[in-house]
Amino acid sequence: MPLFEVQDLRVTFHTDDGDVRAVQGMSFSLDRGETLGIVGESGSGKSVSTQTVVGLVNGAEVSGSAVFDGVDLLQASEKTMRGLRGESISMIFQDPLTSLHPLYKVGDQIAEAVKAHRKISRSDARARAVQLLRDVGIPNPEGRAREYPHKFSGGMRQRAMIAMALALEPKMLIADEPTTALDVTVQAQILDLIERLRTEHQTAVILITHDMGVVAEVADKVVVMYAGRPVEVADTRSLFTEPHHPYTQGLLRSIPAFAARLDKLEAIPGAPPSLMVEQTGCPFAPRCPHVVTACTTSVPPLEPAGSAPGHLSACIRSRHAVGVDATDGSAGQSAPSGESTSWKGSASV
Amino acid sequence: MFSFVVRRVIYLVIVLLILSFLTYLLFFGGNPGNIAAQVVGRNATAAQIANTRIRLGLNHSLLYQWWHYVTQAVFHGNLGTDFQNQEPVITEIKQALPVTASLTIGGAILWMLLGIPIGIQSATKPRSIRDRLSTIFALTFLSIPSFVLGLVMLYFLFFDLTDHAHLHWFPSGTYVPITQNVGQWFVHMILPWISIALVSAAVYTRLMRASLLDVLGEDYIRTARAKGLPRRTVLFKHGVRAALSPIVTQFGLDIGTLLGGAVITEQVFSLQGIGKLSLTSLFSKNLPVVSGTILLGAAFIVIFNAIVDVLYAVLDPRVRLS
Ligand SMILES: Nc1ncnc2c1ncn2[C@@H]1O[C@H](COP(=O)(O)OP(=O)(O)OP(=O)(O)O)[C@@H](O)[C@H]1O
Ligand SMILES: [Mg+2]
8 A cells, every 4th residue: 555645636726716726636656665756837727736635725625635644644533644744744935035934933933843743852853853854954053053043044944844854754745846946966865865875764755846857856656737637647767768648748858868957948939727627628738739629629637648657647638648659759769868867867876 | 033023112102202203393383482471370470471481391392302311201200290280190090091091991991892702693694684783873873973872871771770760880970990999990991891881882793793794704614614623613723713803903003092091981981081181182282291191092092003013923824924
């Protein structure tokens, strides 16, 4: 049984302007020690889907299931969820600058996370906080623990957030674009840190990112999201060598050597559909280079595609996708070859 | 901190000097002879008026009078002498201040006890029944001037109860000093406190609600929840604590202003406080008293502004005193 299995997760916000269908049928599973990458354009529902399953989204209509270690998180009581959050499931958020409380010392904020779940003394919790700050590579951790977040740089704040998330050696870590706000060298260090956690403690990691290079480097498998739906699910190697969904192909084609970010490159012409309108066909159809009439009549379900086991794609062409790719050829050729540095990194995963 | 205090004290002195001068200037924009005539009374002879002018120092130049007032205030600490009864102004202020302070402090406690919890309640459950009820409460009292509220309460809770229902819930008469009888002091202050507090409570309800709603949408609140902290800890330690700054500002300003005299409420409930003192002295052209109460009010506002700034720095590590 996988550690975490999400099935047909749907999240709808009822707003004054109408219903926002932020997530429409998200499914994935994750084992201990495994890293799942979730990629997709801004607004595709990456944050909403992960924050919903840990109960951090308020006022939305939620359906589906999210079974973690035998407990369905969507049915669990607030008390159960409180016990799991921080203890078994930790999160690192998108924006390190605003995720720490401005009025409390960094060390105290980390100690608070420890004290929320363990019966230990104040001073022991403090000592643990200092140890954690040292673990994540913050120089002079004793002094830094007594400082307020505004004295920390962005990278240091994200490290502090990671220290907080790692405080109780969680079974699963959800890292929501942990490096987006940081510069490249800090990015690599933060990713190393997460990677170390995974190997040392068998922590399962969900890594949300815009960065295909990061996915190639650290993820075991990938979910590609588009307009609130998973459009392709595959293990990393299979996704990069044999992308089936035209959206994934477009993503890979537009990114030289996997190094650039999706949000920076106007990769695919057009924009994703409004989440306020109920989709009657494939949500990607208006931007798809291979669109046919059948695409607009029903929403294609995730179905096995290609030869790799577990490779799923939500495209009517995927059923005979191998053939299409062979004749079309563009996706396979433009995907980076083995010489790419990013790709070498991922080969060891 | 030390240099902050020094700077604020200098600032206070300058404000008081300018204000006292402006008071004199405005006052003598009229006719000083006329003032003397009013002070002596209706049937005074020309000679009496002239004598009074000299006695009150009104024959000197404006600048001289002002400077005399300032040196008197500084070296004798008496803030001048009452035109009417020859008492040092400071004595009259000392009598009136406890009344106004009682009104202010009691009222403030009451409006905080009402406004803050209601504000927190409605911010935690926006659009709930309770939130709507509290909005109605707030809008109702925000739209009633406090003196109308005072008069209405006086009518129904005092005259009506006493005269018709013969219920002596609220005593007649005015202020009883707290040093004389704590119980009597308390019951005599209840109606004035309520009349001051209800309107302000509405202001604080709105303020607390808006500020807390903002804070509860912040990323660090999500972090607190992600740590698995209990609801109350998230709400109070992380939420309310961060939402206090606008409350503290408003509170400092309100206290500072009220201590300078709650003119209307004191009038309605015939409390002999600073507000009543300044009103009476204004009507009787009692310049030193007018000036004294104005300076007192200004001093309170400046001082409480400084206190707010200090509290800011205490509450928020990002703020430095400067
Ligand atoms: N509380 C809310 N009320 C209404 N709509 C919301 C709410 N929260 C999120 N949404 C909408 O849900 C959609 C998905 O948002 P989400 O934050 O999950 O995107 P994302 O994939 O994480 O994007 P990014 O890469 O920019 O972080 C967006 O269109 C967003 O506007
Ligand atoms: Mg996001």
